[in-house]
Amino acid sequence: TQLLEQSPQFLSIQEGENLTVYCNSSSVFSSLQWYRQEPGEGPVLLVTVVTGGEVKKLKRLTFQFGDARKDSSLHITAAQPGDTGLYLCAGYSNYQLIWGAGTKLIIKP
C-alpha cells in the first residue's frame, strides 16, 4: 500500500515566520501535487511537480520534489494569516491520486 506521510500534522506560528512542511513516501510517484483546503471548501491545487529535484515557486511558497521522486517539501517565507489552511500533498500512481493526511497550518497575526 502506497502511503504519503505529511509532517508536522499541525503547525501554529506567528505572522512573519518561515516554515517548512514535508511529504514523504517509500514509493516513487509520477508526479506530486500540493493542494490547500480552507474550512468548508474543497482542496485547491497550488502546484504540480514532475521532475526529480524540481523546484517551483509561487510567490512566497517554494515547492521541491525530491531527487528520487519519493518526497516533497513546501517552504513558506514570511507567513501571513492568509496562508492559514490545510495543506495536502498527493502523488499520482496508477491513474489515481494517493493523498497525505495533511498539515493544518495556522498563522497568527
Place this chain on the structure above:
Amino acid sequence: DTAVSQTPKYLVTQMGNDKSIKCEQNLGHDTMYWYKQDSKKFLKIMFSYNNKELIINETVPNRFSPKSPDKAHLNLHINSLELGDSAVYFCASSQGIVWGNEQFFGPGTRLTVL
C-alpha cells in the same frame, strides 16, 4: 460560474435511510471522482468515472452506488445509512486520467447520520 457544484451542502439523516448527493461540473472534463473526507481530514478516493465508465472502485460498501448519466454529472446514492458514513463527501473532476492533471473539487457535502 461554479465549476464543480454539489447538492446538498449539508445532509442530516437517520440511520437506515437512503440518500443521494448530486454533482455537476461545467468544465467539460472527462473524469469525475467521489472522495470521502473523515474527521481527521484524510481524503479517500471512493469512485472515479472516465467518460461515464467506472475506472476506480475502491473498497467501498455496496451500499454506495455511483451513477453517471452523462460526462457532466456523477451522483452518489447511499442505501441504509450507518453512523460511520458521517463525513464530508467531495466530488471532483479533471480533464482526464493522465497523471499530473489538476483535480477541481466541489464545496463538499457534510453528511451527518444520527
